[in-house]
Amino acid sequence: MTTPVDVDVTAAQARIVLTAHPLQRVGAFALTAIAGCSEPGQMTADGFATAVRRMAEDAVRAALLPSTTAEGAFWLKASGSFFPNSKMNHPSRVRRSRQENIDLVLAWRTMPARECWPGRCCVLCGRDAVGYFAKVDVPLAESEQTRNSTPRGHAGLALCWPCVCCFHALPYGCRLTGGQSSAVHSWDDRFLGRVTARQVGTNHRHITLGQPVGKSGGYAAEVEALDRLRGYEDDVLEDIELFVFTNYNVPSPNPLQVHGMEQPLAEWLRRRLGRAADLHAVEAAYSRPGIPGRPLLARDAFRDPTRILQVLTAFIRERPMAALDERCRRLIGLCFSFASEVMGMNDEDVESIRRLARNVATVVGAEPTASALKKYQVAHRRSADLRGWLEREAVAWALKPPADTSGPMVGTAQFRLLFDRDGQGWDYQRLLLIAVLEELDGRGWRPADGATAAREIRDSGEPMAADSNENEGGGDN
Secondary structure (H helix, E strand, O other): OOOHHHHHHHHHOOOOOOOOOHHHHHHHHHHHHHOOOOOHHHOOHHHHHHHHHHHHHHHHHHHOOOOOOOOOOHHHHHHOOOOOOOOOOOHHHHHOOHHHHHHHHHHHOOOOOHHHOOOOEOOOOOOEOOEEEOOOOOOOOOOOOOOOOOOOOOOOEEEOHHHHHHHHHHHHHOEOOOOOEEEEEEOOHHHHHHHHHHHHHHHHHHHOOOOOOOOOOOOHHHHHHHHHHHOOOOOOOOOEEEEEEOOOOOOOOOOEEEEEEOHHHHHHHHHHOOOHHHHHHHHHHHOEOOEOHHHHHHHHHHHOOHHHHHHHHHHHHOOOOOOOOHHHHHHHHHHHHHHHHOOOOOHHHHHHHHHHHHHHHHHHOOOOOOHHHHHHHHHOOOHHHHHHHHHHHHHHHHHOOOOOOOOOOOOHHHHHHHHOOOOOHHHHHHHHHHHHHHHHHHOOOOOOOHHHHHHHHHOOOOOOOOOOOOOOOOOOO
8 A cells, every 4th residue: 555655755856856966967957848837846746757857768769879970879989978887878788789779778767676775865856866876867966886985785876866867867958069068057037047048949959869069169068058147138146156177987187167157247258248349349359360259258258257358458558549440439338338237337436537537638639739649658667667658647737737637636535446456446447548548539639640659559569368367567556
C-alpha cells in the first residue's frame, strides 16, 4: 500500500527547486524552457517527464552515430565536455549493438529505483537523494576515479533526481563550441530565465539536429553574453556572471573561469547600448585596424570595466581641434552617464567639473587659433603638468577676469577632485577634457588651424586606446 509520505517523496522527484549552485540554476531554467514553461514553478510532473524524455532521446540519437566526426554528430562531440565517459559517448559504445546502446543511455537517464536510494539528503536542495553522482553527470565535480577523500563505494555528490536532471539540461542553456562552453548566470531569476530560454532556442539545431556551431572570433563568449544582456527588455536587478568551463577528462590548467559584472554596469550596458546609434559609437571607439570593436568592448565589460571610460575618452581626445561629430557627442553623453551610473560619481561633483570645463573653455576659446587648446591638451597627459597649467591660468584669471565671469577659475573642491591621490582624480581629469571639448563645440568655436593641430596630435604617438601607468599619475596624482 502506498502511503501519503511515499506519494509526497515521489512527487518531489519531479519538481525543480532552485539552489545556490549557479550551474544547477542555469540548468533548471534550461529544463524549464525545454518543458515549454517560463518559470520552474509552472512545470507539472508530466512536463518534467516530457522534458527529461526529450533530453534522453537527444542523447540516444547522438550515441547511435558512428563517431564524433560523422555528419550531425556535433552534440556527440560536445557532450564530452559535459558528460565525459557517459553511456552516450563512451568509446566502448561502438562495440555494442544498437539496442544495447539505446538501453544503456536510457538507463543512465532514468531515475534509480527507490530501493537503491542512499538514504541521504540532496546536498543542493535537501530533498531525498536518489544516488551519488560525480563528473559524468555533474560538470566540474570530481571524478570517482580520482577521489581520495570519500569512503569506498561513495560515488560523489548525493543528489535528488530533479537536481541531476538540471545538470543534464545545463548544455541546452550554454553557449556550445564543442570545446569550452559558457553560461550566463545571475541571481535575478527573471533575467536568468529569459536569457537561458533564448539560449535553449538557439541550441535546438545544435543538440537536436547535431548541426555544428559556426566558428567565432576572439572573446566570443563575452560577445554573446553582452548581446543577451542588450536584448533583455527589463531592468537588471542583480550582478551577472559569465562561466567559461569544460568538463573534459583531459586535465586542463584552467577548467573554470568566472567573469563577474556588477549590476550598475549590466544595467548601463543594457539600457544605453540597447540603442543602435550608441552601440555603434562605442564600437567605433573600440575598433582597431583589422579588429572590430564589439569583442574588445565585451572583453572589457566582463574583465576590466574600468577601461571603458578610458577608451571612450581617448577616442574623443584624438579629435580635439575640430568640430565634434555626432558620434563624439554621443560618446561624451555616454561617458558622463557611465561616470554617474556605473562609477558612482556624485552628481554635484560631476556638475562641478562641468562648471570648471566652462571656465577652461573660456580661456582656450579666447584665442582664434588652436594654440591654447593644444597646450591644455598636452598638459592633460600628465597630472603634474595639468596641475601646473591650471595654476598658471587661475592666476591669470584672478589678475584679469574674462568679461561676463565671476568667481575664481578653479575652486579648491574642483582641485581636490582632479588631484586627490585616494580618489578618482584621473577619471575626473578625463571628464574635464571631454567636457571642455563639448563646451567649445557648443559655442561654435572653430580655430582656423584646427585640422592641422588635430593631425599633429594624432601623429604624436600618444596612446589612444588606454592611458599608461605614467598617465595614471605615476605619483603625480
